[in-house]
Amino acid sequence: MKYNPITKDILEELVEILGAKNVIVDEEKMENYSHDETSEEYAHMPEVVITPKSADQISKVMKLANKHLVPVTPRGAGSGLSGGAIPVFGGILLSIEKMNRVLEVDYDNMMIVVEPGLVTNEINGIVDEKGLFYAGYPMSLLTCYIGGNIAENAGGGKAIKYGVTGRYVMGLEVVTPTGEIVEMGGKNIKDVTGYDLKRLMIGSEGTLGVITKAIIKLSPKPKFATDLLVLFNDAESAIRMVPKIISEGRIVPTSIEFMDKLSVHTTCDYLNEHLPYQKAGSMLLIEVDGTVEENVNLDAETIGELCLENNAIEVYVADNYTTQERVWSVRRNIAEAFMVYSPEQSLEDIVVPIANIAKLMPEIEKISKKYDIKMPSYGHAGDGNLHTTLVKNPNTTIEEWHEIEEKALQELYNIVYELGGKLSGEHGIGLKRKKYMKDYVSEAEIMLMKKIKKAFDPNNIMNPGKIID
Amino acid sequence: MNIIIPIKQVPETSNVKMDPETGTMIREGVESIINPLDLYAIEIGIQLKEEHGGKVTVITMGPPKAEKALKEAIAMGCDDGILISDRKFAGSDTWSTAYVLGEAIKKIGNYDLILAGERATDGDTGQVGPNIAAYLNLTLGTYISRIDEVTSDSIVVERLLEEGYEKLQMPLPSLITVVKEISYPRLPTLRGKQKARMTDLPLLTASDMELEEELLGLNGSPTRVVKIESPKVTRGGTIITAKDEDMLEESVDKLIEFLKSKEII
Numbered sequence: 017m018k019y020n021p022i023t024k025d026i027l028e029e030l031v032e033i034l035g036a037k038n039v040i041v042d043e044e045k046m047e048n049y050s051h052d053e054t055s056e057e058y059a060h061m062p063e064v065v066i067t068p069k070s071a072d073q074i075s076k077v078m079k080l081a082n083k084h085l086v087p088v089t090p091r092g093a094g095s096g097l098s099g100g101a102i103p104v105f106g107g108i109l110l111s112i113e114k115m116n117r118v119l120e121v122d123y124d125n126m127m128i129v130v131e132p133g134l135v136t137n138e139i140n141g142i143v144d145e146k147g148l149f150y151a152g153y154p155m156s157l158l159t160c161y162i163g164g165n166i167a168e169n170a171g172g173g174k175a176i177k178y179g180v181t182g183r184y185v186m187g188l189e190v191v192t193p194t195g196e197i198v199e200m201g202g203k204n205i206k207d208v209t210g211y212d213l214k215r216l217m218i219g220s221e222g223t224l225g226v227i228t229k230a231i232i233k234l235s236p237k238p239k240f241a242t243d244l245l246v247l248f249n250d251a252e253s254a255i256r257m258v259p260k261i262i263s264e265g266r267i268v269p270t271s272i273e274f275m276d277k278l279s280v281h282t283t284c285d286y287l288n289e290h291l292p293y294q295k296a297g298s299m300l301l302i303e304v305d306g307t308v309e310e311n312v313n314l315d316a317e318t319i320g321e322l323c324l325e326n327n328a329i330e331v332y333v334a335d336n337y338t339t340q341e342r343v344w345s346v347r348r349n350i351a352e353a354f355m356v357y358s359p360e361q362s363l364e365d366i367v368v369p370i371a372n373i374a375k376l377m378p379e380i381e382k383i384s385k386k387y388d389i390k391m392p393s394y395g396h397a398g399d400g401n402l403h404t405t406l407v408k409n410p411n412t413t414i415e416e417w418h419e420i421e422e423k424a425l426q427e428l429y430n431i432v433y434e435l436g437g438k439l440s441g442e443h444g445i446g447l448k449r450k451k452y453m454k455d456y457v458s459e460a461e462i463m464l465m466k467k468i469k470k471a472f473d474p475n476n477i478m479n480p481g482k483i484i485d
Numbered sequence: 486m487n488i489i490i491p492i493k494q495v496p497e498t499s500n501v502k503m504d505p506e507t508g509t510m511i512r513e514g515v516e517s518i519i520n521p522l523d524l525y526a527i528e529i530g531i532q533l534k535e536e537h538g539g540k541v542t543v544i545t546m547g548p549p550k551a552e553k554a555l556k557e558a559i560a561m562g563c564d565d566g567i568l569i570s571d572r573k574f575a576g577s578d579t580w581s582t583a584y585v586l587g588e589a590i591k592k593i594g595n596y597d598l599i600l601a602g603e604r605a606t607d608g609d610t611g612q613v614g615p616n617i618a619a620y621l622n623l624t625l626g627t628y629i630s631r632i633d634e635v636t637s638d639s640i641v642v643e644r645l646l647e648e649g650y651e652k653l654q655m656p657l658p659s660l661i662t663v664v665k666e667i668s669y670p671r672l673p674t675l676r677g678k679q680k681a682r683m684t685d686l687p688l689l690t691a692s693d694m695e696l697e698e699e700l701l702g703l704n705g706s707p708t709r710v711v712k713i714e715s716p717k718v719t720r721g722g723t724i725i726t727a728k729d730e731d732m733l734e735e736s737v738d739k740l741i742e743f744l745k746s747k748e749i750i
Contacts, residue, residue, distance in 0.1 A: 333674065
């Protein structure tokens with residue numbers, strides 16, 4: 017695909033639509049929009065950054081972009097992990113940062129209507145006083161935007177109980193790649209009026225349109241939460257707890273987070289955490305929540321007893337701010353702890369059926385040994401989504417690393433697919449995993465995806481170069 | 486070795502909001518936790534018990550809900566907890582609190598060591614520990630960062646000073662207040678939590694002790710909060726700029742001169 021460069025005329029037209037303040041060409045300022053949270057090697061500069069304030073403006077921009085055949089890449093807060101918001105073909109970078117208003121708080125229907133650039137966690141700040149919360153939030157909720165969450169169908173640590181972003185999106189207003197403003201879904205709990213286009217938009221990674229408004233479902237906020245930090249001798253014993261907790265314990269916890277031996281040891285060491293982790297071969301962090309304190313404690317106790325019956329070395333209980341912060345900081349600091357060892361990493365997002373996580377662990381260890389790299393595995397054991405990370409051995413050159421990275425990833429994905437898994441659970445394909453799509457996703461599926469893309473975006477100008485070519 | 490640890494339940498303050506008009510904290514919806522600095526006293530107390538035998542008793546003066554703090558300490562490994570609670574204690578300052586705690590400790594009796602956190606994170610005075618020592622006429626060691634040796638009638642400790650450490654040999658019984666350096670608090674275990682739930686917490690009220698009514702609560706407290714003000718931050722900072730490379734040396738000289746004038750170097 018050959019795109020046209022942004023000319024002076026196009027810039028003038030953009031200024032006319034958006035006002036001079038919302039059209040940025042300053043190189044230094046644009047640099048911030050050239051990357052997300054993936055490694056620097058994926059970065060690419062846009063030719064112009066725009067910060068529209070309405071669907072109407074975006075519609076005009078899309079029509080202009082079609083006319084001149086220039087690519088448009090929508091961007092949220094830039095906390096993505098797949099390179100999805102990187103303008104690989106230059107062109108227009110459309111940042112939704114100025115569309116951050118709360119349009120309506122509808123307590124009668126327990127919904128909130130927001131613009132896409134609202135920081136996700138702000139929803140909770142607004143509705144907290146009514147005992148409500150937004151349950152679909154990801155780990156990065158303090159910085160990410162709700163629009164980005166929807167575009168990526170972001171998941172998080174609480175998906176086992178609350179599901180992921182998509183479950184809470186009731187309706188969307190979208191500007192299509194050709195510039196139409198379309199309302200999809202709405203405030204109705206049930207709606208089978210034609211194809212569910214809203215569902216199609218969720219997780220489409222900004223390739224099918226720009227989300228300009230979202231109707232979000234709110235949930236009653238649990239009053240109490242208790243966390244269990246459980247040490248096990250080995251990874252398998254920990255992983256085997258997941259189905260046991262649900263079927264034998266008859267409890268769906270809010271989270272079941274898993275950390276393998278390498279993650280536990282490196283992070284505890286990094287945090288100067290003096291838990292007796294030295295003897296631990298893996299760790300689970302299990303959270304239960306609810307409205308009645310006694311019930312929450314009872315659930316925690318049931319799960320704790322189950323763990324002790326099944327090879328747990330020790331079960332720690334955190335039911336107040338001090339201890340909860342402490343146990344969660346072990347989980348939250350894993351990525352940072354490995355940065356100290358080597359900043360060259362590939363953070364993966366593989367997902368397998370929960371029953372197969374135990375089979376995956378020894379295979380990861382084999383790959384790690386074969387290529388002499390560290391491969392800590394941690395993540396959401398409750399839903400089979402593991403953030404296995406490839407960490408460069410500091411003794412290898414960057415060229416060697418790229419070679420190793422590609423081979424090791426291929427082997428990892430092969431095993432994941434043998435176990436019935438998928439490339440990405442919650443981060444998306446974007447730019448980073450695009451080249452692996454054709455090897456693991458059927459031709460028929462890719463064909464359908466291409467046809468859908470073509471129907472929405474005949475000139476292929478909306479976030480081109482992502483998911484599929 | 487029998488140890489008594491007075492602890493305090495405090496509001497969790499890391500996410501706290503202030504009332505802009507009164508300058509006081511908005512307590513509504515704020516969780517109560519064990520004073521974070523008391524956790525170090527609890528940990529070292531449990532360690533001493535594990536090494537030398539005896540038992541650890543935690544006590545707290547507060548409303549009935551402060552029971553939760555005692556249960557948490559028992560879940561960590563303390564043996565007993567005693568709640569000292571009475572409406573008459575409401576509004577006590579550090580002096581009056583130390584008076585009641587001192588009387589409570591007398592009533593409990595049979596102790597070798599009293600361990601206290603350095604200070605509470607809410608009032609931030611660091612007075613109650615030393616006040617108890619004064620009231621009970623015990624040897625006091627503040628800012629203790631290490632316990633080196635324990636015998637049947639003495640204890641050797643290290644005291645953290647601004648410019649180093651002081652080694653103290655203290656007779657037993659005595660009272661020490663401890664700093665963070667002394668230990669890494671453990672987490673409560675499931676078994677500990679279960680034990681704590683089964684443990685009865687005796688209640689001590691004003692009438693259970695020999696207290697003089699006029700020394701209790703707000704009326705018995707010599708401290709008066711007259712006014713609460715937020716301090717104004719006046720640190721402006723000095724910025725020395727080097728616009729280009731030629732100015733680098735000159736700017737560095739200026740910086741050195743500035744640091745010398747402040748007697749920093």
